[in-house]
Amino acid sequence: MRIIVVGAGEVGSNIAGNLDDDHEVVVIDTDEDRVDAITYECDVMALEGDGTSGAVLEEAGIEVADLVIASTDDDETNIVVCGAAKTVDDPFTIARVKKTDLLRTWERTEEAFGVDVMVCTDLYTAETIVDIVNLPGARDVGSFANGVVQMAEFGIDADSPIVGETVSEADRFESLTFAALIREDEVVIPSGETVIEDGDELVVIGSAESTREFAGELTPLPTVEQASEVVIIGGSEIGYQTARLLEADGLEPRLVERNPRRARKLAEQLPGTLVLESDATDIDFLVREHVADADIVIAALESDEKNLLVSLLAKRIGVERTLGVVEYGEYVDLFETVGMDVAVNPRLVTAEEITRFTREQRTENLAMLDHDRAEVLEIEVGEDSILLGASLREAMAELPDGVVVGAITRDGEFITPRGETVLETGDHVVVFVDTMVLDAVAAVL
Template sequence: MQIILVGGGKVGVALARQLCEEGHNVTVIDINKARVEHIVERYDVMGVVGNGTSISTLSEAGIENTDVFIAITGSDELNLLCCMFAKKAGSRHTIARVRNPSYSHELDFIRHQIGISAIINPEMAAAKEISRLLRFPGASKIDTFAEGRVQLIKVPLTGAQNLDGVAIREIPAKLKSDILVCAVERGAEVIIPDGNFVLRSGDVVTFLATPEKAHQFFVTIGLPVRPVRNAMIVGGGAICYYLSQELLENRVRVRIVERNPERCAELAQELPGAQILCEDGSNREFLLSEGLGSAEAFVALTNIDEENVLLALFAKKHSQGKLVTKINRLEFDDILGGLDLGSTIYPKYMTCDYIVQYVRALQNEAGSNIKTLYRILDDRVEALEFTVHENSPATGVPLSRMRLKPNLLLCCITRGDRIIIPRGGDQIQVGDNVIVVTLEHGLHDLRDILAD
């Protein structure tokens, strides 16, 4: 597909790389010449130096033949204006990143009035993910499918869970738990396991279950399931605002530490139910005096990654609460993975995942659209949800007779209100949603799960 990407920042670089890897023709527009040259040198993309709202710049980039136009500059208004011009100039689909909370209740109106195909708000998406984690603190990551009826949950195993030496096929009988283990991290290795795979303490397990079944499993293995009742948040930006709104609606006590007095005044007005503490979040004595030790959740959301990391490590030392750490930069995720930072949130990854999901779905408008896409386990595994629109070689065949690609697991079929953990006799039908976990990147259609 022909794709124009306006904005060559961190997200632009990551997105250009992913879209190139999937075989798309990408042109990057940015007013910063050095940024454009950097991306062009690193990846197989075209570059245009200029303003994304300029018709001449858009024409130079080939807007008339563009399938997807993506605007992810640092300005919401510029992104919306770029998409409006691109739509008028001939682009079929337009996607804008809009982050300002003041637009949060107007996104549907903006999308329909301007004709934008999709709007992504990574801060709101990050806040929703953190909120899920605080409702289910035993998990280190939760991804949702089927409108929240199915969850993909990541949890590290210790000796306390008594799963060392247990084969996956033994879990239903041994623990009376109807879950499906989809992926296992063991050291640097990621495995899509079969039933004979034996779990070990130290493994990081990702499993699929309904929220009710996941709750039962956590109770059985002794992991916490009670939602947090109070949270301390350091950093009063957009994610903090969205998160606090959700927590207050769920009657969670919220304390926000923010160093900027003007921002504190804004938060106090916008979040009257929260306690706003105007102080430098790196003041350790202050955090302890304000009850860090008794906080059931500590969330580090400053704009400085290093500060978030140090705050999380400090909170780990002085609190038994749920830890959540926001990371902006994508370059050091392998290093940060070796630190105990609790649940790590990457808003920029969420932006990339959403856009890649949208682009892949456009390529298969007839057969089976990708409804949901997550890149999990340090981007090494993809979890995809397909909606089946028509018959294909992947439908109407018992799964026991279906030849799937290696390192791929068909995890779940949702059929109306039914959640089916598939067995050998089950078949995929038109109208189903199918969830797949795979080590192979770039699946576009349900038929891609079949071996050649």
């Protein structure tokens, strides 16, 4: 498939890097340095030019392109790119936007602006934050099969109640699968005798109920439903959307915003949220407003450094769990190392969502783990799938190492995968796949 990606920033580069092994990818950007960098980093053709120009799109091969992805940092540019692509030919178009107003306008009319799919970075980031907050202790969360199945990644440290246990000892839930242990130098597909070590990243897949119960065993931290206090620092669009989603879950969060005009507007738009006008980097304010009593502090300011500072201040006064928005992907590991519990990178989660649309049609959903060392895919079983009609034990014998079937749903009902389970057409299967064998697995599933 020929794919044109307009914008070679962090989102576009992530998308191109995820696709260059399987597709013919052309990347367009106005910045010469970015063009040179992506040419060096990825196996793509890179062009310096304006992606809104019909002539540049023609140079990129728009007439034979199957997909155009507009991923610059400017919403309007991305929409114009999609519209321009449609005037030359009829490729499938995906636009990345930040403004939720544009998303709402697009949703009212099918294929508005010449955009087939619109991915809203701020809304999708807020949804990701709420998913992680809902699962205490989780570093990454993915929802599959309309919420029936959940994937979660947990960091295991020396204080974890399961460190030193074997998988068979730690996995005490009927509808939960220990899919993998991600270690510094390898991805381990565990057997029952595999010992869970300090520093492991544990990936589990199972029913939403079992995943929550397991999270509760790992940590005493409360879920959103149990939390008595959630504080959001920053009235950015991500902060606003996070508060709105928490209100929809029945919570009454507090939100701190420094700008008086923005604070008043948020107070009007969020009837279930207490909006406080102040500078949240002021530790005296945090103490005075009893932010230390919060179960969770979410840092959603428009500065990575301030989000780190807020997280560290919250930790210092006694907050048990902090999440922060981190715009630059290279900061994620660093910030989590120095004290932020979970760093959420909007560009990375957006790239993941856009990449999902490039997969085979039966791939309903995906989550990328640990800088794309592994993926969790939701596959609908079709007539040509290796899984169809065979027992799971027989089908797995035909697949390479590095694959685990974590969950199955049939007609919306959860089925715990067993060796004797026989899959049917239309079943949804959630599969953990080591990236090293992804191409071979995707071809037969």
